[in-house]
Amino acid sequence: MLVSEPMATSDPASLTDYSPDGVDLTLIRWMLSLTPAQRLEYLEERVNDIITIRELNAGT
């Protein structure tokens, strides 16, 4: 039987980290953990995905 482990904390707010001006610092740290080449690759994948979705929905 699978028993889910209790999370270390039950407060979701403690699992986020926003700056006072609302910037998601966890996202920045994730980006900084990548190399410039990986950042470019990630951006290109996102851009290609968005273009594909736009093409699929052209005219709507």
Added chain:
Amino acid sequence: MPERKLIATLRALLEGSVEFILVGGLAAVLQGAPVDTFDIDVVHSRDAGNVARLQAVLEALDARFRMQPERRLKPNASHLASAGHLNLSTRYGPLDLLGTIGRDLGYRELLPHSVELDIGEGLRIQVLDLETLIALKEELAGEKDRAVLPILRRTLEEQRKG
């Protein structure tokens, strides 16, 4: 696998020996800022030799002005030697060539404020550093620039923490 159009554009410029500095949203992304961007902004050297090399690359990329697309206007050497901004469309997508940015800052002035980054596939490019990107956006103070400033500032802070 879809074509990697951003890197294809940068590769074309590098292989054409064009001197340029990447600025704008893509420069921010490469330095870790989680912002969305769809075009490539570069400040190019306006030296005669570089203008000639750039023009050859633009010809190969079938570059045209995005304004009045029906006229299919090509950028010429005098456009490329000007301090203005050229909003082009190429076979790999939008490419903006900026003679100067901010207070008449051209390639020579910006070069000391750039960093060289490895973007994969054996390519290394000069990218305007985050500090200067932020300073320029603060100076411009347009709505679009103000919107992205908090992300750039926080990225710089996190970057400095190491």
